Amino acid sequence: MDTADRLIESTRELLWERGYVGTSPKAILQRSGAGQGSMYHHFTGKPDLALAAERRTVDEMRATVDALLSGPGTARERIAVYLRRERDVLRGCPVGRLTMDPDVVASPELRAPVEELFTWLRGRLTALVAEGQASGEFAPGLDPADTAAAIAATLQGGYVLARASDSVEPFDRAVSGILALLGPTP
Template identity: 75%
Template structure:
């Protein structure tokens, strides 16, 4: 792993654990084992490094989500695979955590990867719902964009509920509820 990669990876972990303010250059250097000179050789400062870390987290989140959403099967099955994916629910979502960080959302450079990731996810799920409608799997009355936004909100809200309860069951319950609502819009089987 290169020095730059160690810095980015350490910053990713610290942002998730501590948020932007709690991620100091000193903590990044300690976690990565990289000295101050090397850190500033690769990045102009903490905001530049945090932006690189957020971009990498965003890319990783999209890659993981796409692996579920691109699996074989019906649109419902692929959405269910994404919702039911094994997660460390009590840690929450890297991007969701950043969306709640006032310092991240106040800075357009830091907020951009977070916003783009959630836009991409809503769009990707909406595509699957529209695909399911075109194939006769879902009823035509199901709005793809609204439903996709609701499903993404279920995941993010599920993390919050699970963390508040300090147990994963509220997340699992939210996913079951969302899948039940989605199943209610499945079109009747064609003869």
């Protein structure tokens, strides 16, 4: 891994652990093993490096989610596979974590990758719910966009509940609850 990649990967981990505000250039340098000159050779500063780290996290997450939602099975089965995929629930969502950071939320540049991912996810889920309605899996009265927003919100809220209780049980219950609301497995 070259120096730029080490810096990006270290920043990704630190953003997930500490958020933007809690991630100092010194911590990034220590974790990456890079020198200060290297950081400023590759990036103009912490915001530029954080943006590169965010983009990589978002790109990887989008590819993973897209593969799951595009896989085999009914619309409901693909949503269930996405919701039940293996994840480190108690660490929380690496992208959702950024929404709790005031500096990220206040910066249109730093907020953009987060907003883009969640907009894409809601759109992808909206299409999948509409597909499920067309095939008779989901009730015709469901609003696909509202249902997609509820799925995404339940997932993010499940992380919060799990972290608050230091247990994956609230997350698992939230996922089971949203799937039950979608209706029985055909």
